[in-house]
Amino acid sequence: MSANGFLKPCSNVVKSFCRAYKASGIPELTQVxxxxxxxxxxxxxGKDVAFFESIVGRNHMLQEDLQGYNVDFLRAVRGNSxxxxxxxxxxxxSAILKYCNERKLAICPQGGNTGLVGGSVPVCDEIVLSLTHLDKILHIDEITGxxxxEAGCILENLDLKARESGLVVPLDLGAKSSCHIGGNVSTNAGGLRVLxxxxxxxxxxxxEAILxxxxxxxxxxxxxxxNTGYHLKHLFIGSEGTLGVVTKVSILCAPQPQAQHVAFLGVPSFDDVLKNFRNARQFLGEILSxxxxxxxxxxxxxxxxxxxxSPIEGYPFYMLIETSGSNAEHDMEKFNRFLENGIEKGQILDGTITGEVSKMREIWKLRELVSVALAEDGFCFKYDISLPLREFYHIVEVMKERVxxxxxxxxGYGHLGDSNLHLNITCPEFTPEIYKCVEPFVYEFTxxxxxxxxxxxxxxxxxxxxxxxxxxxxxxxxMREMKQLLDPNGILNPYKVLN
Structure with missing residues (x-):
């Protein structure tokens, strides 16, 4: 990472964790x-296989050792492709999809397979369409940003290339080192800086999408x-490969920040968390990232x-606040005013602030590795929900009493800036008893x-x-009508989104 850029995620830790997951066993077939x-x-x-070989070549197709393509990141679902x-x-x-549509062969488009809702692996025996080899960076314009x-470009690779032109990709995820930009678009990924x-x-x-x-x-x-008619691109952003396969993406990058600071704060109550968030928007304004x-x-x-x-400990809540601007002295002055106000009112009990790259990286690790660490606890029920900010944390308290x-x-942890909570419940192993306590209650509550x-x-x-x-x-x-219009045979990522 450059001193003026966004922090890279903990790539080596996440990669080693993925390898450990693949070696640790497989879940029951989803279909079962x-x-x-x-x-x-x-x-x-055999005729189908011969046709596909004529299109992609023998070296670009696999029929053995497919576990890594059939099992998702969390080992929650497993297909039988x-x-x-x-x-x-x-x-x-295009040639593959046209043939599959005529033969009514189901297809599962797959990017980096880092999803958490079973959208990127087969449910039954769908053919996996891996976009790994569509990984070219076509163009970066340093003037327009x-x-x-191509859709198979790894997010981190695109970001590193953008930095060479003084730009950053406006998306940062814990899975940055392995997720694909096409998959990010197809799931409308959020990440750390939606705020x-x-x-x-x-x-x-x-x-570019292929029907x-x-x-x-x-x-x-x-x-x-x-402003020329319907913006059809929006159909494919967030459609999870059910309406078409995204093969190319054009994205507007942001200027690379010239100054960056990170604070890690200990907070006495969730009510004080909300007050600090309000004050952060007021005191930090345009530099709050x-x-x-x-x-x-x-x-x-x-x-x-x-x-x-952890630089501080012993508090019920912690806030990680990052600023990105163009003048370090000016930004630090604003940050200090925000901190002084919070400390004076008792809304901040302790904390640390830094602009040093290595220290910022260590602070971000505390937050970015939570998701991976929770999976080490045992079986993990993960819920990614949006809630009204005043009720943001209440569901965690309710679930503690319930299960x-x-x-x-x-x-619970998550993005205060866009009201996105990650609720996690870990247990020694999956059991019907805890499952019935959790679902559908979480969704009913939401x-x-x-x-x-x-x-x-x-x-x-x-x-x-x-x-x-x-x-x-x-x-x-x-939504069903749209699916029927664009995919009348239902071959694209079946069993997903719509039941």
Missing amino acids: RHNVKRGNYGTLD QLVLKPNSSEQV IASC RYGNLHGSVLGV ANGEILDLMSDFKKD SCELVDAGSLDCSVSHFKLN GHLANRVC SQLKGSISAEHGIGFLKRNYLKYSKSPAAIEK
């Missing part, structure tokens, strides 16, 4: 565990403003599992508060039965 009836799709045969295809061009993707790349840059519906200028019938839909653009909440249980998990050193006797840990059952990870397979808690029947029916 969830009693899924296979759709009326064709069955792969017998074939993985790795095209290296949009034309090859526009970057274009500063907004979500991908605003940052993505255009996409189920093989038609290549060129929606690429180099303009922020293009991230405002994260970490509760005591989340921090303890991160610290204990990875032997990290605390069955759980190792019930905790719905009663008019929240969203998925803030940034999508619906995938694991949440498809709960979409009704965030969308009206009329809205879901329109």
Whole structure:
């Protein structure tokens, strides 16, 4: 990382954790565990395999050792695909989809396979369409800030290339070193700095998407403003590969910050967390780039599992606040006023602030490794929800009372800036007893508060039965009509989003 840029995620730790997951066993087949009836799709045969080989070549297809493509990151779901295809061009993707549509062969598009809702792996025996080889960075314009790349480009690689032109990609995730930009767009990934840059519906200028019938839909653009009819690109941002396969992306990057500071604060109550967030927006204004909440249980998990050193401890809540600006002295002056105000009012009990790259990295580790550390606790129920900010943490307290006797840990952390809570419940192993206590209660509780059952990870397979808690029947029916229009044979990522 450069002294003036965003911190890189803990790539080596996350990569080693992924390897450990792959070596530690596999879950029961999703089709069996969830009693899924296979759709009326064709069955792969030798003629199909021969056709695909003629398109991508023998070296770009796999028929053995497919566990890494069939099992998701969290080992929560497992498909039974017998074939993985790795095209290296949009034309090859087009030919594959056209053939599959004619044969009614189901397809599961897959990027870096870092999703958390079972959206990136097969449910039954769908062919895996891996976009790993569509990884070219096509163009980065240092004047306009526009970057274009193929969908299989790893997010971190695109960001590093953008930095060479004084830019940063307006998306930062813990899985940055392995997730694909196409997958990010297809799930409308949020990340750590939505507060500063907004979500991908605003940052993505255009996409190239290939429809189920093989038609290549060129929606690429180099303009922020293009008021010419329907903005079809938005159909594919967040559609999780069910309407088309995203193969190229055009995204507006931000100028690389010239100064950056991170504070880690101990806070006495959630009410004080809210007051600090309000004050951060008031005192830090345009330089505020991230405002994260970490509760005591989340921090303890991160610290204990990875032997990290927290600069402060012993508080029920912690806040990680980051600023990114162009003048270090000016930014620090604003930060100090914010801290002095919070300390004077008793809303901040202790904390540390730094502009040193190594120290900022260590502080971010405390937050970024929480998700990975929680999985070390045992089986982990993970919920990614949006809630009204005043009710942001209440569900954690409710779930502690509801399942605390069955759980190792019930905790919450997340993005205060966009009301996105990550609720986690860990237990020694998955049991029907705790499952029934947790679901659908979490979604019912969220719905009663008019929240969203998925803030940034999508619906995938694991949440498809709960979409009704965030969308009206009329809205879901329109989604079905859109799916029917663009994918009448239902071959694209079946069993996902819509049940």
